[in-house]
Amino acid sequence: MLLVLGRRLANVIPTLLAVVALVFLLFSVLPGSFISGMNEDGRGAIDPAVMERMRKEMGLDDPLPERFAKYVISIAQGDLGRSFRTREPVTRLIGVRVWPSLKLVFAAMSFAILVGVTLGFVAALRPGSLVDTISMVFAISGLSLSQFWFGLMLMYLFALQLQWLPSFGYGDGGIRHLILPAIALGVGPMALLARTTRAAVLDVLNADFVRTARSKGMSERRVVSWHVLRNALVLVVTIVGLQFGSLMGAAVVVEKLFAWPGVGSLLVDSVFQRDMPAVQGCILMIVLFFLAINTLVDIAYVAIDPRIRYRR
Amino acid sequence: MRKLMWLAVSAAAMLAAAAASAQTTPRKGGTIRMTAPYAASFGSLDPHATPRAQDDIVNKAMHRTLYNWDTAQNKLVLELAKSVSVSGDGLVYTYKLRDDAYFHNGRKMTADDLIWSYTRIMDGSKGFPGARYIRLIKGAIDVEKGQAKEISGLRKIDDNTLEITITDRVEPGYYLFSGTTAILPKEEASKPDFASHPVGLGPFKFKEHIPGSRVVMERFDKFYKPGKPYADTLQVLIMAEAAARDVAFRNKEIDTSILGPAQYVAYRADPQLSKGILEVAEMFTRSLQFNPAFKPFADKRVRQAVNYAIDSDLIIKRLVKDKAYRAVSWLPPSSAAFDKTMKPYAHDPEKAKKLLAEAGYPNGFEFELTTSQNESWGLPIVEAIMPMLAKVGIKVKPKLVEATVLTEILMKGEHQSLISSSLTGPDSLATLRAFYSKTPRTAGNYTSFNNPQFDKLLDDAAQEGNADKRNDLLKKANNLLYDEAPVWFFNYNKAVLAHQPWIHGLQANPTEITHQYPEDIWVDDKSPAK
């Protein structure tokens, strides 16, 4: 297990470095700047002299390599710089967003796993049946939906028409506010998981060892619980991991729509206001989350699949 | 006869007001739930650090400035001072400060706090946006440049008396009512985490900020206006997505909501929702700014032709859904320098064609129009004018950019034309400086306007001490702009705030409708919020 972690870390660090470099370069060529953006609604009309000084203060006029070197050095010390906009340390700015983000991502993933895996299983156990067809139509429709559109529909149905749930916001951090955004975010992974699970279970059901299990005189239920479940899980875990890892980044749209105070909405806001330190911090956070989840998935593999320990 | 009518009207108004007040006396307690619609987060709760309208929604509740905009009288009033006297040359102002204003930490406000706050804003190493206002005070620039520690134009006479010396003969209220010039307590504001625990003079004190979600504030009991604020709690909820805000408002989760054109129509048509609509002509002028560096636009006739060719009224009526007032010239009607006798450009494609032909473009020309996605002054408007201009032979190539980039483009001047929204009040003189030839492009003269006659009018106005005479000069300047047509005068914004029936005391603030003085707002017991 330590070996897995070690190998993972060896992979993570160059990836992180590359992300830092890439994001830094990408956003350094972005047109517009935080300062000119302050005037976007025509209210600010900042004095040119002040703008000049702010540029200097924010180091926007330094040569690119110098800025990059400074940035990397400060990151290495755990300092992500200060937000242009709030003048707060970016670590704190992001810090308060992480928990809501994690909540949303975990809730969405729980929904996706619960519904998706169940649907996939039910469908695979009766391939070709009505249940199968309905589940898969459901799943493929889920993959064909525009996220913000679906979110709006949820809002209209469950908040406005049925009045079951609040339509937006974080509330007191309770579960009621979490449900709709989690579903909107989770529907894509749910659909994917339903399809993957179905395929995985079908795959396993056709495997030789399942035939062996049947030839032992096992009931179908036992065949599934003793032999199919775990094997299918190995395949499902891969997709869960990939989906899970990228969910924090994918939450951008949902967070914006539902005014959810996560990293994604901070990122979009920061991009549009050209708050570069915050943008870089958010992307770093999202990438870190992706890598962390993938490491966890790798560890989970070791726990589930004995072959991994000896392979590679 | 006229007077009589006026009497009748005012009597009716008074009756209505009386009826309204008789119906309800302000209830103490309850929760006000306002929305912040302009971004997905607040920039900073340190009012000095941010010029954004979004942040001022909260800052108006927690902080106070020397002056305020009185919506009822539609003019500047003293807020933190009880009286002011002005020297004969109009440059020295002596303020008698309030002796009943307390910060949320319990300390009483004194003249030192104003001096400290203004000095902080001028700290050159911080680049606070409010510096452009404080720079009016004599000696402020020296502090900004690091040549002095104190602003020489600020003098404390006693704890409750402050003398301010300014550099130009202008009304300092226009400068010192801006939210970025709020008065802060030194002992709190110099803490590094002030922005997370803001302390001010306002009617509500900070309780909680969930970044990206909301700010919650509580009633400040030692607020200087007796009996105010009414509500126990003030929540400002971030809701940038109009469609989501619509649902939340209909679902009674928020008490106020800003409306776009589409929703304005829907709310007006709804028998229930239509009762809770607050409208105001905001001091924003939406216009298409011509860049004379692009050859056709150097010709006044071409610029006029565009104004004639576009059926602005139709766009306002059908596309903007009457959520705007037709622009006549640059200054909005609420401005004292607005000439009420002026008529806007008529929709006259024939005349436009004629002007184009005279200018040497009988077959029209093509130009690039830079625009943002804004629903009221961006892409949809551009899409609407495209076919109209096509009818007189002008081909429009739209170029979509983010709102953030607009200003930068304007400053660089590499565009051919650009559609945007500009704050055009309340200080008419400052507003018209956007067309003053000595104003650099980077400071707001985005049309590179250069007209000696106009410059002269503005110079005279700046020297004129008498308000009425000054307004006359500004009126002339504004009318001159109309004829020169440096822009396509599109509209003045009509800001629309939808509110729930249980919320009362909202103000129709023409500088920004979301900026409410929350001490005047109260909710009755029908509010679903606790």
Add this chain to the structure above:
Amino acid sequence: MTAPLLRIEDLRIALRTESATYNAVENVSFEIGRGEAFGLVGESGCGKSITALSVMGLLRRPLALAGGKIVLDGEEIQDASPAEWRRLRGKRVAMIFQEPMTALNPLSPVGRQIAEMFVLHQGAGWSEAMDRAEDALRQVQVPSPERRIKDFPHQLSGGMRQRVMIAIALACGPELLIADEPTTALDVTVQAEIIDLMRELCAAKGTAILMISHDLGLVANMCRRVAVMYAGRIVEQQDADAIFASPRHPYTRGLINSLPRLGARARQGRQRLQEISGVVPSIAGYPAGCRFNPRCVAVTDICREVSPEATPLPADGLVRCHHHG
């Protein structure tokens, strides 16, 4: 002769697709006595495996039993309910598959996979079952079984895995063991060991064997009687000795000729082994008449038109050929 342990009578297995139904296996009949080893031989794709699966009740869509009888110990089981099948499988009829790697669950220790048998059929608790699994491993001559029961299939060699399969199959002392190409995937040296092991254990327990293989030599070596299948039908059935001595069907002759024989090379010089030309036809493309006719060296007109009936041979044998003489 006492009643046979297993009697297959006119077995027909259908392959149903959306557009048509084909008979993958038809007119198959044979009997296996108690403790007897019976061989079923043919190239891959001739239907021998699905015949075996039908005896286990393990045919899966699109394959299904379409006719005939399967009689186990005097009892017709072809229409048994799923629950009845479950009581038969593993307990009375067990099966070993070709590929021991994939036939074992990769994520489950082999001990547990054996122990399942005791839990399923003998109501044992897991710890008792694990002890007995260890014994079972010892019986199939796996060294240090106490350690091996915790191993996962991928940690075992191919031969070991097949021993595990045998241990599973014989765990509950079945009356019939179906071995579907049990040694095909193994090294030649291991093959003999496995065959010997099977033979020994079955002899000790009195278990009958249905041995399925493409290798006529192997089958003849192990079984008293042998049936040769081609394209879904039994084309010849004889005693093992007789089939080698006097194969009656051209296909059988072809199979025999394609076998390498000890010393044959010395006698025949560098002559190549004979092969049967062509391939087994697909189910949808069974030719009219004798199904072997396109590949037959002795084909005549009648072969292309009339399907040959079974001609009885001595000792319960039969041949299905127009020219069996």
Add this chain to the structure above:
Amino acid sequence: MRMPRLRLKGGTSLWIGGTLVAVAIAVAVAAPLIARTDPVMDANLMNAEIPPGLEFPFGTDAQGRDIYSRIVYGARISLTVGIVSQILNSLIGVTLGLTAGYWGGWWDDVVTGLTNLMLAIPSLIFALAIMAILGPGLSSLLAALGLTAWSYSCRIARAQVLSLKSQGYIQAARILGYGDLRIMFTQVLPNILGPLIVIATLGMGGAILSEAALSFLGLGIRPPFPSWGSMLSEARDQITTAPWLSVFPGLAIFFTVLGLNLLGDGLRDILDPQSTTRRT
């Protein structure tokens, strides 16, 4: 056991998906013939927001333009976005994957690192950054969606090369005197064409949805040419007052993406039968 090819589920999805996609393509190709008006210039504010009826089958939008015609022309843009971005992704992915697997060494490390990088940064955020840099517009959109989702085809191409390498094919081809490029294109490429087509088909649906998401975030296509995503995004505020503004582009997106997904599934059954679980 050799069996006749079975016609099971895959057939139905292929058929339905194919039909939906074919309709979308036909509409795009024939847009000038079947559109009733010009999608941009035929605006008449007097006709703004007319509900669907005889005169305007899908109603008109806020500008008074015929929504039907805009959807018809929008098919061109949405499909272009889908197709071109996926061609770009496939080209990049295949080139990198083939060369990385073929040459190995440091180049392989670089490509593998890049692939990991692309996987780690969510593609929507990557696309957002590119859109912000290049500014809204069709070509930016193609770049944003075409440069950010190639890791999948890259992996497949690389894996295929490695597997052929281990089987000695490439060695053999080299001995026969084939050049590197020739080997890549004649030996390797045909083997991965199937999975690639499947991925590209499914990716097209993803690209159309991403376009809608980017429009929602304010970084979509250059106006005023209609894309379904921008139409949907613009109409979202009027969902209660003028639902037809969003219903029709919404349906167009849904059915086209559904069609692409179904088609991809069906193609997978034919072209890529081994991988039942492989899915972007």
